[in-house]
Amino acid sequence: MTEYRPRLFTSDDAIVRIGEGLLARTLPREDWTHEAHLAASTYLVARRTDIDLDSELPGIIRRYNESVGGVNDDTQGYHETITRTFLHGVRLFLAEADPDEPLHELVNELLLSPMGRRDWPLRFYSGERLFSVEARRHFVKPDLSVLP
Template identity: 55%
Template sequence: MSDEHEPRPFADDDSIRRVGEGMLACTLPKAEWTHEAHIATCAWLILERPDIVPERDLPHLIRRYNESVGGVNSDSEGYHETITQLYIAAVRSALTRSAGRGLADRINALLREPEGRRDWPLRFYSPERLFSTEARLGFVEPDLQRPHSAVEKGGS
């Protein structure tokens, strides 16, 4: 399992806020909705938008954004519940380890950690299970190993 992509860091706090606000407003260009943007938006919501509960609200927000840029949310593409919930828990856990630092510094550090990598979920899920219709439409438990308890779904 190897993620050959080097993370693309954010220049500053405002660039993260721009991505998060653009996703919420459905004005972010589709090409900018990268893996890094997903992670940064999740972290920004946790840190600066207490009115939004990612575990509850991100599914709808991501589906809405996907549709706004011409995407489809179906059994085989678009929004993915298991990946989303897994990363929300991972981002929450990582943010507890970087308290006291600036927004961009915290998110750029997370992107360099295992939990920030695109292939991180494959440590816990076989590709068949992770990319199944069941996992896309609802949260499924891992079939290889459980994530550290701090990053399990719901943080429990």
């Protein structure tokens, strides 16, 4: 098993570029990585309180995916349960974080925490449930453990 080594950020500007690039649909597709997903979510939760993420984030991500040639269907693109689970993790992380810390340092700490790992949702969901069409289309409750 290889050690988890996320790509870390060196500036707040890099985080803002990803968050605003997602919103404006100008972020290059190759920049939409796992780390970018969490950076954008952290930016949106912490700095874009004008956006109701619970209702608007699915559309934001779907529109972005389509703008870069992606498809949102039963096997690819937007995944409701994974998005909601990571958004929950970002909110939990930020609730305990120092709000005066630079944004990129917060994102890096998140990425290095258990909540930042790609497999974090699998602590709560079986692979069968998490990767089901139902979970992609709608939020489904965990089947292994309750979300913290």
